[in-house]
Amino acid sequence: MLAVQNLTVKYHQFTAVKGIDFEVKCGEFFGICGPNGSGKSTILRAINGISAYQGDIWLEGQNIKEFSPGERARHIAVLPQHIDLSFAFNVKEMVKMGRYAHQKGLLKSWLSKDEERVNAAMQLTSIEHLAERDITTLSGGEMQRVFLARAIVQEPQLLLLDEPTNHLDIAQQMKLLERIYHLSKSEGLTIIGIFHDLNIAGLFCDRLLMLKDGEVQTIAAPEDALNEPLLESIYESPLIRRDHPKTPAPSINMQRKVNKETMKITRKLAKGQHWEIECYPPMKFLGNQGLRNPFEWKSKILIGKPTDQQASPYVMLNIDGDFESIKWYENREGPFSGEIKIAKKHDDVQCVIVLFDGIIVETDYLKLFQIISCMIAKHIKRPIVDVPVLIGATIQEPRINFKKISSWLETALEIELK
Numbered sequence: 001m002l003a004v005q006n007l008t009v010k011y012h013q014f015t016a017v018k019g020i021d022f023e024v025k026c027g028e029f030f031g032i033c034g035p036n037g038s039g040k041s042t043i044l045r046a047i048n049g050i051s052a053y054q055g056d057i058w059l060e061g062q063n064i065k066e067f068s069p070g071e072r073a074r075h076i077a078v079l080p081q082h083i084d085l086s087f088a089f090n091v092k093e094m095v096k097m098g099r100y101a102h103q104k105g106l107l108k109s110w111l112s113k114d115e116e117r118v119n120a121a122m123q124l125t126s127i128e129h130l131a132e133r134d135i136t137t138l139s140g141g142e143m144q145r146v147f148l149a150r151a152i153v154q155e156p157q158l159l160l161l162d163e164p165t166n167h168l169d170i171a172q173q174m175k176l177l178e179r180i181y182h183l184s185k186s187e188g189l190t191i192i193g194i195f196h197d198l199n200i201a202g203l204f205c206d207r208l209l210m211l212k213d214g215e216v217q218t219i220a221a222p223e224d225a226l227n228e229p230l231l232e233s234i235y236e237s238p239l240i241r242r243d244h245p246k247t248p249a250p251s252i253n254m255q256r257k258v259n260k261e262t263m264k265i266t267r268k269l270a271k272g273q274h275w276e277i278e279c280y281p282p283m284k285f286l287g288n289q290g291l292r293n294p295f296e297w298k299s300k301i302l303i304g305k306p307t308d309q310q311a312s313p314y315v316m317l318n319i320d321g322d323f324e325s326i327k328w329y330e331n332r333e334g335p336f337s338g339e340i341k342i343a344k345k346h347d348d349v350q351c352v353i354v355l356f357d358g359i360i361v362e363t364d365y366l367k368l369f370q371i372i373s374c375m376i377a378k379h380i381k382r383p384i385v386d387v388p389v390l391i392g393a394t395i396q397e398p399r400i401n402f403k404k405i406s407s408w409l410e411t412a413l414e415i416e417l418k
């Protein structure tokens with residue numbers, strides 16, 4: 001449908017887009033992602049005929065350089081990133097302007113077909129109730145939807161979206177993109193969209209072009225394009241990729257850099273009954289009471305007999321009685337890099353501590369849960385849920401954090417609580 005060949009765009013001495021090639025199929029939802037200034041909008045401007053370029057851009061086999069402005073408007077519509085308003089129109093008038101390229105003759109007449117298109121686009125973008133409003137009084141999100149409606153009434157073959165979800169709240173983003181996606185699949189509208197939100201791009205786009213410094217890094221389906229090493233090299237920022245829990249799409253998480261100076265682990269004996277261990281940054285824990293509780297981020301571990309378990313800031317290792325005869329056993333069962341430590345007292349399992357060096361996902365916890373349950377079951381006759389289990393995963397600078405916390409826990413249980 002669209003073929004971009006050896007596209008180069010220069011602004012004076014600066015080359016913003018460097019000889020790139022790509023093709024977009026009819027009805028495809030094609031995303032362009034990349035850092036600020038990587039050349040995304042420049043590519044759209046070239047396709048829309050606003051920026052001068054070298055190379056060739058073909059739309060349905062026709063070189064777009066040969067399009068007249070009217071032809072271009074009938075084939076390509078744009079939702080721009082910045083909307084400057086010099087004149088005040090009401091919303092409906094603004095949307096109607098999108099039909100201009102379709103009106104024929106010197107005295108352009110407004111037909112019922114034009115009215116239908118405008119109404120349908122206003123419905124699609126949920127702006128019917130704003131029809132009479134002066135556009136200068138709209139919020140950023142409302143304005144975005146008005147300009148999208150204007151682009152849709154153009155009935156283009158190709159719709160160019162420059163950050164379409166800019167200014168929109170989460171619900172409006174999803175609504176808008178579902179509608180646009182539907183247009184691409186039901187009516188064969190081809191869409192090229194620029195996205196900063198990689199998760200949104202991964203959810204909706206059929207393929208992604210990843211751009212850096214005006215050069216294509218990859219063009220692939222989201223599951224291949226959004227891979228950790230590539231993203232880290234493009235954005236020069238740590239990112240973690242997981243799978244979306246319910247949809248076959250990648251889910252990208254931003255990762256904060258940890259300042260080692262702010263990592264600390266302290267402990268103190270509180271009320272002579274239990275030990276509090278504080279670790280920063282927090283760890284992800286499973287369980288306050290045996291194997292029953294869900295996952296949570298905690299920075300405080302309480303070892304001993306807690307008094308109030310409701311709304312506790314601690315993750316608790318609920319240990320009763322004397323610790324004198326506790327013995328630690330290390331176990332490396334299962335596909336995990338962490339250690340499973342079993343504390344036994346008089347040959348009965350007293351508690352289980354599992355610490356991971358690194359991030360694990362909740363499904364790993366569940367696998368681990370099964371392994372631990374089996375292990376405990378081999379050693380005890382009472383219900384497994386009675387055995388306190390502390391499962392934690394350290395994040396960021398994992399080795400240091402893991403070793404520290406692991407040794408603190410051991411020391412606290414073996415020596416200090418005797």
Ligand SMILES: Nc1ncnc2c1ncn2[C@@H]1O[C@H](COP(=O)(O)OP(=O)(O)OP(=O)(O)O)[C@@H](O)[C@H]1O
Pocket residue numbers: 011014016034035036037038039040041042043
């Ligand atoms: N008219 C211009 N004159 C000079 N340089 C320009 C012009 N327009 C864009 N540039 C430069 O070209 C580069 C690419 O700009 P472009 O707007 O295409 O980036 P982008 O990837 O869309 O960025 P953003 O994500 O910030 O919108 C940037 O370095 C920008 O400063």
